[in-house]
Amino acid sequence: MKRETITQNDYTSLIALEAMIESSMKKIRGKQVMLSSDVAKLYHVTPEYLHKQVKKNIDRFPKEFMFKLNLKELAMFKEEKFPFVFTEQGILMTGGSLKSEQAIKIHVQLIRYFVQLFNQAVKDVSLMEKIETLTKGEEIFDALKKMLKKQNL
Numbered sequence: 761m762k763r764e765t766i767t768q769n770d771y772t773s774l775i776a777l778e779a780m781i782e783s784s785m786k787k788i789r790g791k792q793v794m795l796s797s798d799v800a801k802l803y804h805v806t807p808e809y810l811h812k813q814v815k816k817n818i819d820r821f822p823k824e825f826m827f828k829l830n831l832k833e834l835a836m837f838k839e840e841k842f843p844f845v846f847t848e849q850g851i852l853m854t855g856g857s858l859k860s861e862q863a864i865k866i867h868v869q870l871i872r873y874f875v876q877l878f879n880q881a882v883k884d885v886s887l888m889e890k891i892e893t894l895t896k897g898e899e900i901f902d903a904l905k906k907m908l909k910k911q912n913l
Contacts, residue, residue, distance in 0.1 A: 796810060803860075
């Protein structure tokens, strides 16, 4: 496969991909997951093909990447054929197991998307740390002002 550079179309596709992921994510058992049928749509493959590839590569899917829905969850989400859901890690691992050209392109975009999310989270944490440092500095300054007032300086 030839090496590609990131184009404006890639960024547009990334935005569309982000919208699809966000609309498909569900919170089950306290985890953000996608139904197997939605993962199949994401990668432009049939649910049957997805399931076959996952079974073939089951050692790549520990329980924190994928888990089976219970009967109540199955009824709630109307997921009849393939009762599995995938966490973010499982969604990425799935892409590495699929061989179609379209799935490979989507997989590359997904990696870009999750790296972008990670980098944004790191920036947010760094910003919060700076705000906390400034706040602590203000608290120290306020305490010094109070001490000086008490001493009439």
